[in-house]
Amino acid sequence: MNTTPIVDFLNRVTSALGITASVNVEETADGPRFNLTGEEAELLVRHRGEPLKALQHIVDSSYGRSLEGDKRVFVDALEYRKGKDIELRNMAKFLAEKAKQSGTDQQLGPLNPYERRIVHLAVAEIPGVSTESVGDAFSKTVLISLQK
């Protein structure tokens, strides 16, 4: 995929915000990852990273369709979301082990679709447990239970 339009877009956003930041691109199997670096990129990770989530949504709707297959664009700043995703993955695995040992269902959430995907994929690596999303809102809770 040609990442130049997205890099240009992110540069226009940071310059309009009046912050000095550079965009690093990393190609992964899941698609390109864009990480904004520079001290002032901190502006985007305030309020629990809400501005970053908003930026991700806008990049998805503007450029998401130019991706092939199940690849997705990932927008990050100061590797904030990368760290959060690792935490979430570890938490999912911890709860999966707990469900396995105790036999009782474990809950995680509410989580947005992206976060739920991380949980489903992480738990799928552990045999004997299954996951299910419950709820009917945009954010749902993931139930991790012992497979019968």
Place this chain on the structure above:
Amino acid sequence: MSSETGVRAVVEVLAKALADRPDDVRVTESQHKQVTLIELFVSPQDIAKLIGRQGRTAAALRTLASTAGEREGKQVTLEIRESR
């Protein structure tokens, strides 16, 4: 592309990326007591895209408009309107 800085500029960059008719995007900024009103005018064809499912794109635009306002100590309100 202009190298302008501020809430208006941020909303313009985002809206132009989202719109199918970026040339029809127009953004105005006005001050009403302590609130900064940003009006985003887009082509009638682009309204749905700019609002998004469940208003999620509009919410994202408002979040980033507030972020830009935070830099300048402004409290921002964003209205999305049809241009004609």
